[in-house]
Amino acid sequence: MLNNTDECSIWLATHILPHEGHIRTGLRRYADIEPDDIIHEAYVIMAQAEWSAVTNPRAYFVSVCRNLVMQHYRRARMVPVTSLALMQADTMADAAPSAERVVHARQEMRFLEKAIAKLPARCRDIFILRRARGLTQKECAAQLSISENIVEKQLARALVFLSKEYSESDREMTVDEERRPRLAHSRKRQP
Amino acid sequence: MRRDARVSPTLANASPDEAAAGWTARLDQGPLSAGEQQALQQWLEQDIRHKGAFLRAKAIWHASGRLAALEGSKTPAIAHPTTLPVLPRRRFFAAAAAAAVLLAAPKRQGKANSLYTTSNAVSAPLGTAFGTITLDCYSRLKMGLESNRLVSGRCCVLGRTGMVMKAGNLIFVPQGRLLLSCTPTQVTATAISGTVRLRRHHSDEWWTLTSGAQITLSGDLPPEVRSLMPEELDAQNAWSLGRLEVHDESMASIASTFNRYNQRQLHVAPALANRRLTGVFSLNQPEAFATAARSILGARLNESPQTLLLY
Numbered sequence: 001m002l003n004n005t006d007e008c009s010i011w012l013a014t015h016i017l018p019h020e021g022h023i024r025t026g027l028r029r030y031a032d033i034e035p036d037d038i039i040h041e042a043y044v045i046m047a048q049a050e051w052s053a054v055t056n057p058r059a060y061f062v063s064v065c066r067n068l069v070m071q072h073y074r075r076a077r078m079v080p081v082t083s084l085a086l087m088q089a090d091t092m093a094d095a096a097p098s099a100e101r102v103v104h105a106r107q108e109m110r111f112l113e114k115a116i117a118k119l120p121a122r123c124r125d126i127f128i129l130r131r132a133r134g135l136t137q138k139e140c141a142a143q144l145s146i147s148e149n150i151v152e153k154q155l156a157r158a159l160v161f162l163s164k165e166y167s168e169s170d171r172e173m174t175v176d177e178e179r180r181p182r183l184a185h186s187r188k189r190q191p
Numbered sequence: 192m193r194r195d196a197r198v199s200p201t202l203a204n205a206s207p208d209e210a211a212a213g214w215t216a217r218l219d220q221g222p223l224s225a226g227e228q229q230a231l232q233q234w235l236e237q238d239i240r241h242k243g244a245f246l247r248a249k250a251i252w253h254a255s256g257r258l259a260a261l262e263g264s265k266t267p268a269i270a271h272p273t274t275l276p277v278l279p280r281r282r283f284f285a286a287a288a289a290a291a292v293l294l295a296a297p298k299r300q301g302k303a304n305s306l307y308t309t310s311n312a313v314s315a316p317l318g319t320a321f322g323t324i325t326l327d328c329y330s331r332l333k334m335g336l337e338s339n340r341l342v343s344g345r346c347c348v349l350g351r352t353g354m355v356m357k358a359g360n361l362i363f364v365p366q367g368r369l370l371l372s373c374t375p376t377q378v379t380a381t382a383i384s385g386t387v388r389l390r391r392h393h394s395d396e397w398w399t400l401t402s403g404a405q406i407t408l409s410g411d412l413p414p415e416v417r418s419l420m421p422e423e424l425d426a427q428n429a430w431s432l433g434r435l436e437v438h439d440e441s442m443a444s445i446a447s448t449f450n451r452y453n454q455r456q457l458h459v460a461p462a463l464a465n466r467r468l469t470g471v472f473s474l475n476q477p478e479a480f481a482t483a484a485r486s487i488l489g490a491r492l493n494e495s496p497q498t499l500l501l502y
Contacts, residue, residue, distance in 0.1 A: 006253070008246075009246070009249040009250050009252070009253045010253050012246060012247070012249075012250035012253075013250040013251070013253035013254040014254075016250065017247075017250050017251065017254055036207075036208075036240075037240055039243065039247070040207065040239070040240040040241075040242075040243025040244050040247065041239055041240060041243050042243070043242075043243040043244075043246040043247050043250075044239055044242045044243045044246060047246050108254070108257060109257055109258075109420075112254070112255060112257055112258055113258075116258065127255070128258065130219075131252075131255045131256060131258050131259065132258035132259050133259075134259060137219060137220045137221075148220065151220075152216045152217060152219075152220050153213075153216070155216040155219065156209075156212040156213040156215070156216035156217075157212075159212035159215055159216060159248055159251060159252060159255075160208055160209050160212045162251050162255060163208045163212065163247065163248065163251055164208075166251060166254075
């Protein structure tokens with residue numbers, strides 16, 4: 001699994017990560033479910049699957065999470081009635097085909113920009129030098145006259161922070177319902 | 192952010208997200224030692240959630256690479272290289288020979304400096320000794336022995352060493368895919384892949400555009416350079432691949448684009464003109480788009496050999 005390439009990370013970054021906040025919101029409504037655990041397991045399942053053939057990543061992400069919730073309840077001795085009802089109503093998140101980019105690249109940029117602005121100053125400087133200007137960790141250390149070890153630790157710190165921001169990204173990353181464009185291949189019946 | 196967040200991958204009390212972030216940052220620093228490799232492997236095998244956290248951290252790391260585009264808009268991705276190697280004359284004659292056997296769909300006028308013009312269609316790729324040039328609709332291209340000039344409109348150049356393109360008072364030497372557009376007042380060049388060297392006419396100062404960079408020149412004003420995101424590049428390059436990418440665009444605007452590229456004209460009733468659509472369509476199949484739009488908008492479609500009417 002360690003060997004799975006950057007391509008997989010890029011696919012997850014482009015097609016899965018932006019939907020995570022929305023799907024977490026759905027998961028939070030289930031009793032006895034830890035959204036973090038479901039999301040982490042879902043990443044493993046998706047990375048091991050034939051991800052390049054997935055045509056509707058968001059729907060795929062939803063269905064993987066739903067199956068994991070089901071598995072959890074199957075193993076559990078007591079299943080909350082409300083959770084069962086939720087599963088049946090299938091309201092965790094819509095699995096409609098989403099050809100459109102619900103998450104616009106510009107919005108994700110704004111999201112990242114805002115998130116980075118909240119980092120402590122030194123952590124932010126290091127992260128920007130490394131990720132935005134493309135300096136190596138060694139070059140970052142030289143430019144800021146600090147040790148490479150500090151650069152590495154601060155980058156990890158920034159990643160932990162971004163990880164939390166992505167977890168709570170529901171509002172920031174999705175298009176408002178009224179502005180959401182109609183799907184190019186939704187199956188609406190003709191009048 | 193927690194001030195005391197301990198993110199070292201070696202700390203046992205770190206949360207999966209913290210440890211995953213630590214390992215991701217460590218891997219970015221350089222190759223792991225055998226001991227570290229073993230420690231990482233052990234940690235990953237401890238719990239499936241560790242693997243998930245690690246995959247997710249790597250995904251977030253990649254996603255944060257978008258910041259480069261943001262930074263790029265402030266600091267142009269443009270460099271001043273050394274002088275360009277002189278092109279052997281023999282290659283010019285090779286270009287001339289190739290220019291003589293062009294498989295061009297657009298209309299050709301003249302001989303020494305061939306002028307190609309397109310109307311409502313994209314040209315077939317025009318072959319030269321140093322690559323191909325695809326001409327967008329309503330564009331004009333002058334092909335010469337030593338260089339080619341985009342007179343007006345838009346073209347996509349796939350060039351290798353020896354390809355020289357001109358537009359306005361600019362000279363381009365692309366090694367890769369270059370998107371070029373030219374109006375009487377403005378020239379815009381986008382490096383889709385590879386690199387593009389360019390200079391002004393009568394100037395020895397060469398610049399280099401790297402992949403994803405776009406330069407706009409209006410008259411004698413200083414050039415404007417910005418970095419495009421992969422999605423923007425795809426959208427701008429779509430026409431040369433026979434695709435139309437629209438994002439939340441009005442039916443009226445989509446129809447006018449289709450009509451520029453096709454004989455069969457698409458008309459949209461006023462009631463539907465402001466409805467908006469998103470999708471990727473085949474640029475030379477307005478019928479397929481009309482059928483899709485009919486289903487999505489719940490509209491009716493009237494077809495005749497020359498027109499398509501959505502109402």
